[in-house]
Amino acid sequence: MKLVFLPMQQTISEDLGQVEYIMTDKTGTLTENRMIFRRCCISGVFYGNESGDALKDMKLLNAVAGGSPDVVQFLTVMAICNTVVPIKSKTGAISYKAQSQDEDALVNAAAQLHMVYANKNANILEIRFNGSVIKYEVLEILEFTSDRKRMSVVVKDCQTGKIVLLSKGADEAILPYAFVGQQTRTFIEAVEQYAQLGLRTLCLACRELREDEYQEWSLMFKEASSTLVDREWRIAEACQRLEHDFEVLGVTAIEDRLQDGVPETIETLRKAGINFWMLTGDKQNTAIQIALSCNFISPEPKGQLLLIDGKTEDEVCRSLERVLLTMRITSSEPKDVAFVVDGWALEIALKHYRKAFTELAILSRTAICCRVTPSQKAQLVELLKSCDYRTLAIGDGGNDVRMIQQADIGVGISGREGLQAARAADYSIGKFRFLKRLILVHGRYSYNRTAFLSQYSFYKSLVICFIQIFFSFISGVSGTSLFNSVSLMAYNVFYTSVPVLVSVLDKDLSEGTIMQHPQILFYCQAGRLLNPSTFAGWFGRSLFHAIVVFVISIHAYAYEKSEMEELSMVALSGCIWLQAFVVALETNSFTILQHLAIWGNLVAFYVINWIFSAIPASGMYTIMFRLCRQPSYWITMSLIVAAGMGPVLALKYFRYTYRPSKINTLQQAERMGGPILTLGNIEPHPRPMEKEVVSPLQISQPKNRNPVYEPLLSDSPNSSRRSLGSGAPFDFFQSQSRLSSSYSRNCKDN
Amino acid sequence: MTDTDRGTQRDRHSAFSLFTQQSLPACKPVLTPEWVIMTFLFIGFIFIPVGLVTLRASHSVVEIVERYDIGCVPEPFRIDKVSYIQDDSIPKNCSLSFKVPKYMKAPIYIYYQLDNYYQNHRRYVKSRSDKQLLHGQNEHGISSCQPVEVNNDRPIIPCGLIAWSLFNDTFTFIRNRAELKVNRKNIAWKSDRGHKFGKNVYPFNFQNGTLIGGGKLNPTIPLSDQEDLIVWMRTSALPSFRKLYGRIEKDLDVDDVVVVHLMNNYNTYSFGGKKKLVLSTTSWLGGKNDFLGLAYVFIGSSSVTIAVVFTLLHLLSPRHYEDTSYLPWN
DSSP, X not given: OOOOOEESOSTTTTGGGGOOEXXXXXXXXXXXXXXXXXXXXXXXEEESTTTSOGGGOHHHHHHHHHTOHHXXXXXXXXXXXXXXXXXXXXXXXXXXXXXXXXXHHHHXXXXXXXXXXXXXXXXXXXXXXXXXXXXXXXXXXXXXXXXXXXXEEEXXXXXXXXXXXXXXXXXXXXXXXXXXXXOOHHHHHHHHHHHHTTOEEEEEEEEEEOHHHHHHHHHHHHHHHHOSSSHXXXXXXXXXXXXXXXXXXXXXXXXXXXXXXXXXHHHXXXXXXXXXXXXXXXXXXXXHHHHHHTTSSOOTTTEEEEEEOOSSHHHHHHHXXXXXXXXHHTTTSSOEEEEEEEHHHHHHHHHHOHHHHHHHHHHOSEEEEESOOHHHHHHHHHHHHHTTOOEEEEEOSGGGHHHHXXXXXXXXXXXXXXXXXXXXXXXXXXXXXXXXXXXXXXXXXXXXXXXHHHHHHHHHHHHHHHHHHHHHHTTTTSOOOSSOHHHHHXXXXXXXXXXXXXXXXXXXXXXXXXXXXXXXXXXXXXXXXXXXHHHHHHHHHXXXXXXXXXXXXXXXXXXXXXXXXXXXXHHHHHHHHHHHHHHHHHOSSBOHHHHHHHHHHHHHHHHHHHHHHXXXXXXXXXXXXXXXXXXXXXXXXXXXXXXXXXXXXXXXXXXXXXSOOHHHHHHHHHHHSSSOOOOOOBOOOOOGGGTTOOSOOBOOOOSXXXXXXXXXXXXXXXXXXXXXXXXXXXXXXXXXXXXXXXXXXXXXOO | OXXXXXXXHHHHHSHHHXXXXXXXXXXXXXXXXXXXXXXXXXXXXXXXXHHHHHHHHXXXXXXXXXXXXXXXXXXXXXXXXXXXXXXXXXXXXXXXXXXXXXOBOSOEEEEEEEESOOTTOHHHHHOOOHHHHHHOTTOOOOGGGTTSSEETTEEOBSXXXXXXXXXXXXXXXXXXXXXXXXXXXXOSOHHHHHHTSOTTOOOBSTTOSSXXXXXXXXXXXXXXXXXXXXXXXXXXXXXXXXXXXXXXXXXXXXXXXXEEEEEOOOOOGGGTOEEXXXXXXXXTTBSSOOHHHHHHHHHHHHHHHHHHHHHHHHHHSOOOTTOOTTSTTO
């Protein structure tokens, strides 16, 4: 796999190293968005539980071969209750074009179970099952809407003339509408069990329609379809008329595998002090399961989930206050606390309780927002940005575009949902796990290099400025320039630009060390390499070097040697020599290019000046030749270098050895102690204001990545509908509150 | 590693790919105590001897400095020196005498030194026309010579403040009643005579105004041979400077008494400047200047001191570089 990052915008690469919040989409970003049919439950019988793959379960294969009517009906729904179009290639192989990855998975699975959806010709569907061909006429398609959470087709069996309604949908959209008397308990259990495994569930159902019933409904549906006012609502109402008294056939479980390396990536980046928010349009339970399986949140008792819900303002307000209280009380305990909020509650919270919600956002390292719309995703990003955090949004689909554009840095995954997100993003990557390298390696290097480059640029320009200022004091404050115009022009353009440009190759730490110690990124986030005090250091250095160059030049070239042109070139070459040594001292890793640029530039300086010295019309005719012949010139140069660099080197060595920064320590370890094997697995150092936190904040590295289900919310995952607005979780929060904590990390001290 | 990886392996190791992937082999120096202490010791052991040699060279130079700007004004005029120097009717001759303190080997350079004289002032420095100096009257572009570019509607050659303020004290040297010959040739840079001052450019309309700045020029000698002017027009960057007047090509012995007859023409009194006469031999390093030697010895000994301090620090509290245990997250 070739690793390719494609930056769309070059100006924000250094922001990458300072990211504090990552907002991530779920499907297609954390997961592969490649649906695979794994298990099913047909009329109370579980298939695929032992092997983990229903397609290889002998029980099911036998049932298919035996032509068990329940199974056949189930497979029929799998094969034709969709909007998939089969395409026959010249070799006879059938491939499917599906809008939804779930439908694709179901149709393919049915085909493997010998129920092949072979052809679609206008309204006539052709299905091959065990050698026989069955034809259906599609009468209506009741398309999927997120309100109804199900889709149906009405088909007519061409042989028997029977009209059947076939439906598939979310459990809460199918099971309550089963016909009176059907036992749905096993299905509820199946849904619960599959959801715990992080599988996406769909319930399949059917109902036989009487001819007259269909005709009557058909008229109503046609009328609803052709109305101009409230059409969507009218259609939904019409569908509702038909979709009831289902005979539930079974439950399918589709796996959407996590991408490779997602849990490791999230863990590493969280160690680097970055907070993760998951913003997904999916339902709460699936989101929580995925979050669990990818280290997003820790299982009990380490982690704790706080739920914000409610249908009305009051409920949301109460829920929000409760969660906030829990967060505040338990801010010092070593626990992973995350809050879960759904779209509806979020809407209310953002509208009416923005302040409280902002506080919550600052306190919480992790959040899961489910059932959120694209614009809400963007609103959340904006909320964090308004708190002065640097945000990164990552997503793969069209619904992430607004969030990606809103964030400081947008990262698009060019996945199966097309290139919309990748086009809108600043960076586009192929897999979520590359985010680790993008931020830790590229982002960090960019930040370091930009910090050096900008401060160095100030430094080198200030040196010249200070010298001019000093010179003005001995030229009657008349504003005479010590340097001639050629030198002033070439100083920034030629003499000092090349060495520092090669700092794009500079690496303070090797990539391996950064990956092993992601915490080091934390030292970029608060602007530790570019802040007023580092800037003051460079300012002081430029003042010091200007004094060194000026004082030495005017004393070494006094009296009979004090000719203007000569003194000017002595001072200028003193500056150039110091620049070369400053860049050399600040370079962490020398490649051949760096040596070439630094020392070659010094040679180039002399060559350029010799050329100018050979032109009679130039202001400095013969000057450089004269200087280079004088021993005193070279003695003066080495004096300037020693006097200018000696104190800088001594100071740097002292700090490097006796007051080492974290980066220095890692550099020393990396270069002296061979490979570093200690793998830090502890949270970033608490900021100074939180000194009273005695116990180190510790998050264990999860040893197994298999999602072990532990109840996180008081409600069972498949009954979230019931918990909405009930206020029942209150007890749960009370009992858990003493265990929760928040992170000092979030309190920005600068 | 996938197949594509292996397939592109050759590309990855080409130099260009190493460059674009930023994985060129790099040397990562570490500031170990050994290296740093050795560096400072090295600087110390190089700089102290070089400093001593430099100091020796500077001390080998014999230099005689005589200030004459006040001594040459007769007692009665000392209250108002400016009117004395501006009064043409008073003769300006004056004489100094000094004893040679040490044997001075020829050539002995004669300089005049001016103090508090801002030859580097912006308006002064700009007030010249290099084109005119080289090509003469035909050339335009004497506007840069303001405020001394024309007189009586005719251009001045050489124009500008620098030329106008030409130094014009003269010196004759007498030892044991015999005149010491002063060589006044080749005191200016050869490159200036050849390429900066024209062979066919003659002084014209120079010092004809009401305000006389300094010396006059012989209008029959081309500018390229007016060496005093050429020396003067190499402006100095510092407000205290020496300019070459000539060379004595005879050795001077210890206790030789040298009498200098000078014409004290140049007005430094109106701005508080000082005039000095300097006789100096030379060394490989130039004239007498202790600065480089002292600075070298100072830097060298400071480096040794720093090396000693770092050595002590290292011995008293050695650091193990491979120790990452006190990283806050370990």
